[in-house]
Amino acid sequence: MITGNTGVGVLSGGTGTVSVTNSLLAGNQVAVQADTGSTIRLSNNDVYDNKTGFACGGGTLVSAANNRKVGNVGGSLPVCAPTQTITVE
Numbered sequence: 001m002i003t004g005n006t007g008v009g010v011l012s013g014g015t016g017t018v019s020v021t022n023s024l025l026a027g028n029q030v031a032v033q034a035d036t037g038s039t040i041r042l043s044n045n046d047v048y049d050n051k052t053g054f055a056c057g058g059g060t061l062v063s064a065a066n067n068r069k070v071g072n073v074g075g076s077l078p079v080c081a082p083t084q085t086i087t088v089e
Contacts, residue, residue, distance in 0.1 A: 003027045009050070012038035012059060020045055031072065034059025042067050049073075 053072030
């Protein structure tokens with residue numbers, strides 16, 4: 001569980017790659033952000049009730065198309081769509 005962060009729950013930077021599987025990302029300011037040059041891979045996660053679910057940082061967000069999202073109300077950062085489908089429940 002990655003919850004209650006006042007910043008970013010999952011952040012990648014530089015040339016890093018972060019993989020997140022079977023996790024709950026909830027109640028964060030930003031759930032996921034990949035900065036320029038980096039990649040975040042998402043598989044079978046629940047992304048619920050964050051200010052921003054997926055923030056644009058110039059990097060790559062990749063989804064295995066088995067993630068779920070709901071209630072991410074939008075914050076001050078631009079919202080990014082992952083490069084693959086995320087199911088809305």
